[in-house]
Structures are given as structure tokens and as C-alpha cells.
Amino acid sequence: MLLDQERCYRAVASRDARFDGHFITAVRTTGIYCRPSCPATTPKRGNVEFLPTAGAAQQRGYRACRRCLPDAVPGSPDWNIRADLAARAMRLIADGVVERAGVTGLAAALGYSERQLGRVLTAELGAGPLALARAHRAHTARLLIETTPLGMADIAFAAGFASVRQFNDTVREVYGVPPTTLRTEAGRKRGSVPAVAGTLVLRLPYRPPFDAEGLLGFFRARSLDGVEQLDDRGYRRTLRLPHGPATAAMELDTGSAHITATHITATHITATLRLADPRDLGPAVARLRRLLDLDADPVAVDELLGADPALAPRVAAVPGIRLPGTVDGAETALRAVLGQQVSVAAARTAGSRLAAALGDRLPPELAQDGPDLLFPTPTTIAERGREVLRGPARRIDTVVGLCVAIASGGLVLDAGRDPADLRADLVALPGVGPWTAGYLAMRLLGDPDELLATDLAVRRGAAALGLASDVDGLTARSENWKPWRSYAATHLWRTA
Incomplete structure (x- = not known):
């Protein structure tokens, strides 16, 4: 680069x-x-x-630097725009793939040889996959050191290090001090907020402005009973992570962030995690950031979309609009198919019924006073979904067929997919059309340039703003909105 x-x-x-x-x-x-x-x-x-x-x-x-903490900043917005190998690899590295499957597993997931992958990442990002994963492990270790009372040996293995010695050496090399010094410094900064066993309180930074109200409205309309909960404290939900279940509670401030000519005030979301296994910290943070689109560059998005006279009033009224993402690709895909050709409320009812019948209950120490139900796995729905699902036989066949494809490994839904390949795999499945494939590319991969021009609400929003509402006319007008057409579509949704 x-x-x-x-x-x-x-x-x-x-x-x-x-x-x-x-x-x-x-x-x-x-x-x-x-x-x-x-x-x-x-x-x-x-x-x-x-x-x-x-x-x-x-x-x-x-x-x-221990003053500015350069690993605790919003992620690169380049990964939002780019769908090339380097961007896809970075998303999978953040999700902990190297810790779980090694560089061999990372290369296999991306469809490249280890040598090809190393050459591209070194040229694009200045380091190979092992060095990038090492930086990710160091960041995870620092979070565990500063936010939990875990012993250093437990932190070392939870962060993905092969030995305590490797952990100590890496922390000293990256931060210039031993792990115990980081914990002491964090204790002084934390003050009256003690670390609690089993609970991690993290600050997830983002670039303002941030349309928290829009995200909360989107999730509230679609929340599933027992799986998600929205209240005055924000948004809470259950998570399926690589090593076990978890819960996340996110406090979203609906006030607007302050921007000056050259500076943006430091802003963050407070996330409280309860993990069954601390090794899942890194993947949990990466997935929450994708869920809330925290790595977006809202200033760049608003500047380009605000240059269109028709969109300018909407951009001014809703600065910092975000794309709702996902913490679980399979769950979001199944919920999208359940919602095909029915209202949002009907899709929510069907999803809640499915989760209540086939989902897994969390242990009390994880759920406490929040949601306590994990959305069922594709394997479970493939085996037992027909007992629970209601509605047209064709839609039931589509849901079960999708689950069979995911459970068998024929359909991979992770952050490392190429958007075009993902769309092709989805529309190849019976009952899954181009709209669903585009919607899932937007939510699963954070594709910033999916207009969804055939969507009825998008077209209604366009008509309300005086834009062409036919597919061809809207598509032609949207050429000026590249590469942020997904954000434009979200504005049109909100308008409708």
C-alpha cells in the first residue's frame, strides 16, 4: 500500500x-x-x-505508544471499501482464524496458497499473516490484562500464544513493559470500576458522527424474543462464538458526536461481554464492530452523498448513518430468508418461534438478567426445522435447503468471502433471489456499494425525495453515489 x-x-x-x-x-x-x-x-x-x-x-x-494506544482506534475504513485479498484476510485475522486454524487455514479459507497469501499481504500491508496475527494477539492480550482479573498464564493461552514465555516476550516487544506493568497502569486509569470475574467491559471506538438511533431502530424492529433485548440501556444479545456462547450488552449514545474542522472528539461504545471462554474475546470484538459498522468513515460517506441535491437534506438530518451488520452469518442469512415476501413483523414472529422451539438456553451466569437464548444452528434447523416452520411449503424448503448447504460446508458465510462469489453461491440455491443475495452481501460482508434498487422501500424512499423510482432510473442516478450506495440505500429506507 x-x-x-x-x-x-x-x-x-x-x-x-x-x-x-x-x-x-x-x-x-x-x-x-x-x-x-x-x-x-x-x-x-x-x-x-x-x-x-x-x-x-x-x-x-x-x-x-502507551499514551495514545494505537491498537485501540477505529479499524481501517479501507476494509469497508475493498473486497480484495488483503481486506478479506484482515477481516478473518481479526476474527481469530489464524489462532484457530493457522496460516494454512487462513489461506484455505481465502482460496490461495500460503506463499501467494504471504506475498500479497507483505506487499499490501507491510507484514505477512503471522506478523499481522501476532499484532492481533498482542491487542487481545492487552484487553484481557486490563479488563479481567485472569492470571497471566490464562491470558497467554486465551489470547492465542503458544507459551507463557512467548506471551511475555511479545508484550515486552510491543508495549515496552512486562504484562504486570500494563495491569498496574490500567488499574490506575480504571479507578472505581473494578474488573469482575467473567465480565469484560470494553470501549469500542468509532469515527463520529454516529447514527446510534438508526441502528437501534433497525434492531428493535427485528429483535427476536430471548435472543435480543433493547431497552434504556441499549442493545443486548446472545452470541455463538468459536469456543462457546456469550452475551454482549452495548450502550449506544443517541446524542450526536462533535466535529470540528480538523478534530473529532474521542468517542466510543461501551460493551459488556460475558464469555464462556476468554479465547473468544478477539472474535467477539471483531463481530461487534461489524454489527455496528464501527470502522466506517462517516465523513467521507456524508461528503459524497451530501453532494447530491436530492440526498443532501437526508444526510444533514441523519449524519453518520451506519450499515447494520451481523455477529453470525448463518443466523442473519436464515432470518433474511424467513423474511422473504413477508412483513418485518411477520419475519420477527417466525424467527422468535423458531428460536424458542430449537434454540439453546444459556447458563444463568452468562444470561443473568438479559437474553438467554441462542439462535438455533443450521444443523438443528436442517434436522428439525420442518417440525416448527409455518407458511408456504416453498419457503420452508428454501430455509431447510439453506441450512443443509451451510451445515454441509457447501455454503460458507464468513467475513472473508468475496462479495461477487457470495452472491453467486446464494442465488444458486433454490428460492434465494438476487435481492436476498445483495442484502446479505451488505449485512454479512459490510459491502458498501449495494444499492438494492429493486427493493420496494428503497424505491418509495427515492420517490419521496424526487428521485427516479424505477430500477433503471435509480441505478443510473446512483452512479454518482459509488462506492457508498449501501449507505444511500439505507437513507432511502429511512425516508420510506
């Missing part, structure tokens, strides 16, 4: 938080790497180099 060195330095000199996550600033004289908005004294131009990822900085021997 070629970075504009002069533009990067101007961003660092102005401490522009809009560039956090876009690149890393590495200072040769101190051996430290920072986020662009680090409050430390701006280094001289000749003493810095700019790198695309923390993994690239660590591979060059730099250690993370």
Missing part, C-alpha cells in the same frame, strides 16, 4: 483524529509507533515513516 507521505505528515502535525486507523506513525528516534492524533510532541519529518498496519510497525521493531 502506497501512502502519501506528505499528506500523512500534515495529518500528524494537526493531530487529525479522522486519520486514526488509516495509517501508523513510526518514529525512528524513539522506536515507538503512534496513531496520527497522538498528543505527544510532533516528531520531525525526517524522523518518521508511515506504515499501513500495526503489524508492519512491530515487524520493523517499533513498540506501541
Whole structure:
């Protein structure tokens, strides 16, 4: 990845938080790497180099700044726009695939050889898959050190390290201090909020503005009884993670974030996680970020869409609109198919009935006073779905057929899929049409450029704004909205 060195330095000199996550600033004289908005004294131009990822900085021997915490920033919005190999690999690495299946498993999931994968990632991101995964493990370890009372040996293996020695060496190399020092420093910062066994309270940063109200409205209309819960405290739901179940409670502030000409105030969502297995921390964080579209660049989206006179009033009224994502590709795909050709309310009723009949109950220590039901697995629905599902036989066949495809491994629904390949695999299934395939590409992969021009609500929203509401006319007008047509479609949904 070629970075504009002069533009990067101007961003660092102005401490522009809009560039956090876009690149890393590495200072040769101190051996430290920072986020662009680090409050430390701006280094001289000749003493810095700019790198695309923390993994690239660590591979060059730099250690993370403990003042600005460069690994605790919004993720790169490049992964929202790009669907190439590097972007897909980064999404899978964040989901912990290397820790679970190694580089061999990562390469197999992406359909490349290990050598090809390593060559592309090194050229694009400045580091190979092992170095990028190591940076991810270090970040997970820091979160566990700072937010839980777990012993260091437990943290080492939960974060994916092969040994305690490897864990200690990596933390020292990345942060410049031993793990115990990180815990001591975190205790001073945390003050009166103690770490509680089994519970992790995390800050998930994002770039403002952030349309929390829109996301909450979307989830509220579709929430399934026992699986999700929305109240004054925000949004809570159950999770199926690689090593066990979990619950997540997210506090979403519906107030607008402040933006100045060059600075954005630090903003975050508070997420409380209860995990059956601490090894699932990394995947849980990655999935919550995708669910809430926290790595989006709303300023870039709003600037482009706001340039269209018809969309400008909507963009001004709803700044920072987000794409609702997913924490479980299979669950979202099944719920989408259940909702084909019925109302949102009817789809919610059908999904709640299915979850109540075939879902798994959480142990009380995970559920406590929140949702306590896991959405059923594709295998369970494939075996027993016909006993529970109601409605036209064709739709039941579609749901069960989708579950069979997922359970058998014939259909893979993860963040590493290529959008075009995912659409092709979905429409090849009986009963799954182009609208459902596009909708799932938007929600499963965060595809930013899916217009859904055939969607009735999108067309009604377009008509309400004085835009062409026929498919061809709307598609032609949307050429000016690339690559953010998914966000434009979300505005049109809201308008309708």
C-alpha cells in the first residue's frame, strides 16, 4: 500500500483524529509507533515513516505508544471499501482464524496458497499473516490484562500464544513493559470500576458522527424474543462464538458526536461481554464492530452523498448513518430468508418461534438478567426445522435447503468471502433471489456499494425525495453515489 507521505505528515502535525486507523506513525528516534492524533510532541519529518498496519510497525521493531494506544482506534475504513485479498484476510485475522486454524487455514479459507497469501499481504500491508496475527494477539492480550482479573498464564493461552514465555516476550516487544506493568497502569486509569470475574467491559471506538438511533431502530424492529433485548440501556444479545456462547450488552449514545474542522472528539461504545471462554474475546470484538459498522468513515460517506441535491437534506438530518451488520452469518442469512415476501413483523414472529422451539438456553451466569437464548444452528434447523416452520411449503424448503448447504460446508458465510462469489453461491440455491443475495452481501460482508434498487422501500424512499423510482432510473442516478450506495440505500429506507 502506497501512502502519501506528505499528506500523512500534515495529518500528524494537526493531530487529525479522522486519520486514526488509516495509517501508523513510526518514529525512528524513539522506536515507538503512534496513531496520527497522538498528543505527544510532533516528531520531525525526517524522523518518521508511515506504515499501513500495526503489524508492519512491530515487524520493523517499533513498540506501541502507551499514551495514545494505537491498537485501540477505529479499524481501517479501507476494509469497508475493498473486497480484495488483503481486506478479506484482515477481516478473518481479526476474527481469530489464524489462532484457530493457522496460516494454512487462513489461506484455505481465502482460496490461495500460503506463499501467494504471504506475498500479497507483505506487499499490501507491510507484514505477512503471522506478523499481522501476532499484532492481533498482542491487542487481545492487552484487553484481557486490563479488563479481567485472569492470571497471566490464562491470558497467554486465551489470547492465542503458544507459551507463557512467548506471551511475555511479545508484550515486552510491543508495549515496552512486562504484562504486570500494563495491569498496574490500567488499574490506575480504571479507578472505581473494578474488573469482575467473567465480565469484560470494553470501549469500542468509532469515527463520529454516529447514527446510534438508526441502528437501534433497525434492531428493535427485528429483535427476536430471548435472543435480543433493547431497552434504556441499549442493545443486548446472545452470541455463538468459536469456543462457546456469550452475551454482549452495548450502550449506544443517541446524542450526536462533535466535529470540528480538523478534530473529532474521542468517542466510543461501551460493551459488556460475558464469555464462556476468554479465547473468544478477539472474535467477539471483531463481530461487534461489524454489527455496528464501527470502522466506517462517516465523513467521507456524508461528503459524497451530501453532494447530491436530492440526498443532501437526508444526510444533514441523519449524519453518520451506519450499515447494520451481523455477529453470525448463518443466523442473519436464515432470518433474511424467513423474511422473504413477508412483513418485518411477520419475519420477527417466525424467527422468535423458531428460536424458542430449537434454540439453546444459556447458563444463568452468562444470561443473568438479559437474553438467554441462542439462535438455533443450521444443523438443528436442517434436522428439525420442518417440525416448527409455518407458511408456504416453498419457503420452508428454501430455509431447510439453506441450512443443509451451510451445515454441509457447501455454503460458507464468513467475513472473508468475496462479495461477487457470495452472491453467486446464494442465488444458486433454490428460492434465494438476487435481492436476498445483495442484502446479505451488505449485512454479512459490510459491502458498501449495494444499492438494492429493486427493493420496494428503497424505491418509495427515492420517490419521496424526487428521485427516479424505477430500477433503471435509480441505478443510473446512483452512479454518482459509488462506492457508498449501501449507505444511500439505507437513507432511502429511512425516508420510506
